[in-house]
Amino acid sequence: MEKVLIGDRMVKSFGEGNEKRIVLDGISLEIHAGEFAAVMGPSGSGKSTLMFALSGTDRIDGGKVVFDGSDLTKVGENELSDLRRTKMGFVFQQPTLLKNLNILDNIILPSMRGNRRNAAEILERARVLMKRTGIADLEKRDITQVSGGQLQRAGICRALMNNPKIIFGDEPTGALNSRSGEEVMALFAEVNADGTAILLVTHDAKVAARSERILFMRDGNIASELKLPKFRGTDLDGRMEEVTIKMREIGI
Numbered sequence: 001m002e003k004v005l006i007g008d009r010m011v012k013s014f015g016e017g018n019e020k021r022i023v024l025d026g027i028s029l030e031i032h033a034g035e036f037a038a039v040m041g042p043s044g045s046g047k048s049t050l051m052f053a054l055s056g057t058d059r060i061d062g063g064k065v066v067f068d069g070s071d072l073t074k075v076g077e078n079e080l081s082d083l084r085r086t087k088m089g090f091v092f093q094q095p096t097l098l099k100n101l102n103i104l105d106n107i108i109l110p111s112m113r114g115n116r117r118n119a120a121e122i123l124e125r126a127r128v129l130m131k132r133t134g135i136a137d138l139e140k141r142d143i144t145q146v147s148g149g150q151l152q153r154a155g156i157c158r159a160l161m162n163n164p165k166i167i168f169g170d171e172p173t174g175a176l177n178s179r180s181g182e183e184v185m186a187l188f189a190e191v192n193a194d195g196t197a198i199l200l201v202t203h204d205a206k207v208a209a210r211s212e213r214i215l216f217m218r219d220g221n222i223a224s225e226l227k228l229p230k231f232r233g234t235d236l237d238g239r240m241e242e243v244t245i246k247m248r249e250i251g252i
């Protein structure tokens with residue numbers, strides 16, 4: 001199967017001299033097109049740093065990252081930001097939406113910048129996504145007038161605007177109540193069923209159990225891996241148990 005993302009012996013450290021801390025310690029991984037993977041690990045094991053490295057958000061000190069055939073360690077800043085804007089989607093714990101714009105404008109803003117599609121097409125795409133994520137009637141609302149779950153859905157719509165090859169999620173359900181969290185996860189499953197690869201960082205066994213491959217990090221490397229069949233909406237409890245056993249095994 002086609003590999004959409006390859007991290008090859010990635011090294012990243014912070015600090016200098018005695019303060020130097022190696023956070024990614026030669027870690028390698030591959031994500032296939034359409035795969036749904038999760039990263040778990042103790043606090044400080046390097047999960048967020050890994051996501052920043054794989055998405056070209058941060059430059060790495062050693063090794064390489066190949067995304068959709070482009071070596072992110074070699075491309076210039078403009079090309080890198082184009083790749084990130086047009087082929088990757090990002091969903092964080094707290095969506096970074098702008099306070100002075102309504103929900104719809106927040107969703108379309110990044111696509112309006114430097115995009116060849118015209119405004120009508122962009123608007124249409126946003127409305128299709130808002131309908132699909134259940135927030136169609138909220139387009140004129142200020143971002144302070146919607147719930148956390150609705151805000152996160154708006155963030156997901158924004159991430160999907162350019163039909164990305166991969167979505168990076170860093171604790172995307174971390175700030176949500178369990179019902180909204182489940183709805184957001186169901187949305188990720190739908191997006192994944194359409195062929196978009198997903199890579200999530202999570203502390204939550206219930207979230208990880210919906211993925212098909214879980215990478216367990218420890219001290220800047222992958223300590224273990226768990227493969228599961230693609231989640232079809234059944235036996236979440238059994239899957240969670242498998243994840244929890246593995247977490248215990250490696251001491252998370």
Ligand SMILES: Nc1ncnc2c1ncn2[C@@H]1O[C@H](COP(=O)(O)OP(=O)(O)OP(=O)(O)O)[C@@H](O)[C@H]1O
Binds near residue numbers: 015044046047048050
């Ligand atoms: N910009 C930075 N400058 C200095 N140190 C950093 C920086 N970013 C991360 N670190 C350090 O790197 C280590 C790994 O951080 P990272 O955020 O990747 O861990 P994590 O596994 O995502 O943790 P958590 O589960 O708590 O979010 C931590 O010790 C952190 O303090």
